[in-house]
Amino acid sequence: MDDNELGGLNDFWENMEDPPRSYRSLPRPAIGKYPSMPSFALEDWSQDQQPAGSRGPASAATAPSWYALQQQQQQPVAQQVTDDYMLRQLQSRQRQILMHQEQILLLREQMLRQQQQHPDLMVRLNPHQPSSPYNSHPHSPAHPSLPPPGPHYLQQQPHQQPPASHMNPSPRSAVHAVPPSHPHASAHARQAIPGSHARMAESYSTPTSSSSSANASYDLIPIIRSPLLEEFRNNKSKKYELKDIVNFVVEFSGDQHGSRFIQQKLETANSDEKQMVFDEILPNCLQLMTDVFGNYVIQKLFEHGSQAQKSVLAKQMDGHILSLSLQMYGCRVVQKALEHVLTDQQAHLIRELDGNVLKCVKDQNGNHVVQKAIERVPADHIQFIIDTFHGQVYHLATHPYGCRVIQRMFEHCPDQQTARLLDELHKSTTPLVQDQYGNYVIQHILEHGHPHDKSIIIAKIHGHVLQLSKHKFASNVVEKCVAFASKADRAALIDEVLHTRSDGTYPLMTMMKDQYANYVVQKMLDVVDGPQREILVSKIKPYLSGLKKYTYGKHLISTCLEVEKQLILEKEQEHLLMAKSLKHALPENSVA
Structure with missing residues (x-):
């Protein structure tokens, strides 16, 4: 060789x-x-x-x-x-x-056979799932009751003659040609290939998998767009109007640039233009609700459509509220619907979650729908949600999504609905203030709750200020206690850290040097008034030089110096006022 x-x-x-x-x-x-x-x-x-x-x-x-x-x-x-x-x-x-x-x-054989047998139906590209009308979605669990995401498997419409310059393909056939099971396909690109375009798309396909199993994947197939959409994307100089995309609204809604165009035009469209968009969207609205771009068009219709159009659009969601609520894009449409439909339809839509409230509350998408329902739907229509929370307050308050829902409930629901839940919350105050999520619920009560509820929480903090102030999560609660307590409760909390112990030290000394407790001291300096403020500054001032070596000490030093400056200015003003009063009083005395 x-x-x-x-x-x-x-x-x-x-x-x-x-x-x-x-x-x-x-x-x-x-x-x-x-x-x-x-x-x-x-x-x-x-x-x-x-x-x-x-x-x-x-x-x-x-x-x-x-x-x-x-x-x-x-x-x-x-x-x-x-x-x-x-x-x-x-x-x-x-x-x-x-x-x-x-x-x-x-x-090729399968697609041709299906096309011959069912010429009016869409032909799936994935040969391994020929009979299932649904496919998985990368952003949500599979929901058999929900049609596939995006403008997929679009319903066949009666043929309408497009403009002469855009004869082919039809608006229902000009969709993204990507196998539903392709691992790299985005949500809006998982489309079916209808009609004659199936043969065109298969000529582009280049299988790459070396496996002979049924799960063989395929390379991404080039997107097939109608000439009108291609021209719209490439010709930036031409100004398009909604009337220019008649019969192509669904395709534009599933495209990033087309969707943005429709959204902008709907904000200023007249009633005829809105009706044209609505008529084309309606047969495919469920698919568009879960599409990465199409969902924004549906939201705009809820915002700017007529009340009748909003009602009809929301009617299409019947039976799909749960699955939409658990889907990344569908949950946004459900929230928008709850904002814009009438009360009776609000109650009808949200009632579909009965029996699945906790599932939605613990879901990263569904929790937003429950929050919106609590905010927008009248209290008597969401009693089933409140009833679900009984016995679950601690569990939900310590959940990353549940803690948000609990806060919205205490914020918007009337007292008679939340009284039992508040009692349940007060029984778990001590562990909740130290929980990474539960502390936010306690903070919310301190900031927005009734004085009686605030006092109950502060009473449980009293006697443990030093310990809780040094805790990463509980220190936030102590800050809120200091900021929103009554004058009497605040004075009691500050006295606790100023109290001198038997060894001559006081809790404030330890708190100043702690990475979390020092923020509580800063908050005390911000809100304290009266004689306590001078005492607090006098206790901190001897340790200012030692605090410089701590990275977080500079904030406490600057706060203390600012408060000291205010005290000096107040004393100077007080002396000036006294001098003026004496000056005016002297002539009167001499005359007397």
């Missing part, structure tokens, strides 16, 4: 994209004159070919010179090793190509 042959073999090795599994973990070829020979073959072969007394693996330093001496003897063996390896590679590639060709043929 000459150097040219070896160089070509080296190129083959370097350009090999998908070696067999058994070779993927092997080391790179040994360096030297034969870079193309796999290192494992070089080592095994050299063990047998080296002279007696030189047993051992061929090293990078000795192999080239030794091979040069044995060139004639090694050439047949090296040729055999590399030829065998290349043969196995070529055979593997050939098997992959045959499998791919077979998959393409099966796909």
Whole structure:
């Protein structure tokens, strides 16, 4: 084997994209004159070919010179090793190509057969799920009751003659051609290929999977758009109006730029233009509600459509509220509907969540729907939600999503609905103030609750100010106690940290140096008034120099100095007022 042959073999090795599994973990070829020979073959072969007394693996330093001496003897063996390896590679590639060709043929036959049997129906591109009308969505769990996300599997409409300049494809056929099971397909691109465009799309498909299983995936197929949408995307100089996209509204709604265009135009559209958009959207509204771009068009219709259009659009959601609420984009549409439909329809929509309230509350999407219902729907229509929370307050308050819902409930629901839940909350105050989520619920009560409820919480904090102030989460609650307590309760909390203990120290000394408690001290300085403020400053001032070595000490120092400056100014003003009053009083005394 000459150097040219070896160089070509080296190129083959370097350009090999998908070696067999058994070779993927092997080391790179040994360096030297034969870079193309796999290192494992070089080592095994050299063990047998080296002279007696030189047993051992061929090293990078000795192999080239030794091979040069044995060139004639090694050439047949090296040729055999590399030829065998290349043969196995070529055979593997050939098997992959045959499998791919077979998959393409099966796909073509199936699509043509379906098109012949059902010429008026959409033809699925994925050959492994020919009978299921639904497919998985990357942003939400599968919901069998919900049609597939995005403008997928669009309902066949009576043929309408498009403008002469845009005869093909029709608005219902100009969708993104991406296999529903493709792992890299985005939500808006998981589309079906209708009609004659199925054959066009399959000509672009390039299967890449080497597996013969039913889960074989395909490369992303180029997006097929109508000429009108292509022109809209590429021609930025032309000003389009809604009337220019008649019969293409659904396709535009599923496109990033088209969706934004429709949203902007709906804000200023007249009633006829809104009706045109509404008529085209309605048959496909459920699919668009879960589409990454289409959901925004539906939201705009709820915002700017007529009340009759809003009612009809919301009617299409009947039976799908739960599945929409648990979906990333659908939950936004449900919230928008609750904002804009009338009370009776609000109650009808939200009632579908009965029996699944806790499931929605604990869901990253569904919790927003429950919050919106509490905010917008009259209290007597959401009593079933409140009833679900009984016995669950602590569990929900310590949940990352449940804590938000509990806060909205205490904020918007009347006292008679929340009284039992507040009693349940007060029983768990101590563990909640130290919980990473529960502390927010307690803070909310301190900030927005009734004085009676605030006093109950502050009474449980009293006696534990130092301990809780040093806690990462509870320190936030102590700050809120200081900020929103009554004057009497605030004075009691501050007296607790100023009280001198038997050893001559006081809790304030420890709090000033703590990474969390120092924020409580700062809050005390901000809100304290009367004689307590002077006492607090006098207790902190001797330790200001020592606080400089702490990274968080500078904030406390600046706050303390600012309060001290205010005290000095107040005293100066007080002295000036006293001097003026004495000055005016002297003449009167002398006259007397």
